[in-house]
Amino acid sequence: MIDKLKTIFAQIDEVNTQDPNMEAVDGQLIPKELIYGQRMTDMLQVYEAYASPELQIAARGQHIKRWHIPRSDYPMDRKGYLKWRTMLKIYHGELLSEMMEKQGFSSNSIDQVVELVNKKKLKTDDESKKLEDVVCLVFLKYYFHAFGAKHDEAKLIDIVQKTWGKMTEKGHAMALELDYLDEDLALIQKALA
Structure with a gap:
């Protein structure tokens, strides 16, 4: 499982290195979603050292390729914002699902990650x-x-x-x-x- 997780993290990071939006970190420009995913993983390790593989994947990949669906494609009101967020969640779930399937994760694990990034059971x-x-x-x-x-x-x-x-x-x-x-x-x- 450790090797599969490393592979998935590397794939998520590889996709996120393509983010054209940059963030300055310690004087260096880094793709915005790459550093976000890494920060999520780091924070999850502090929060819960033994998080499930599904939670680890959802944390690392919840913003995967986020720039692909720009906020500007939707009306600049609350309704447009919520529609944009919904489309992003679906898109992130689809990308992670494809990656996990190729790595041989079970359908239950894939479904759990998709459910986590879709945030339908927060309560x-x-x-x-x-x-x-x-x-x-x-x-x-x-x-x-x-x-x-x-x-x-x-x-x-x-x-x-x-x-x-x-x-x-x-x-x-x-x-x-x-x-x-x-x-x-x-x-x-x-x-x-």
């Missing part, structure tokens, strides 16, 4: 809750500050409250231990007050 499925915690933790650790620069305080407070509402108690505890800039921590504390 009831333990693995889905774990994945959502990791998604939220990665957002708070790596993307919250830059996101904050683009939005006003009221919007940010709303986002923090919605993010917090998706997380488990374990996720909350880990989120409070993250290293934030002072202004980000103050805003998070205000949102949670």
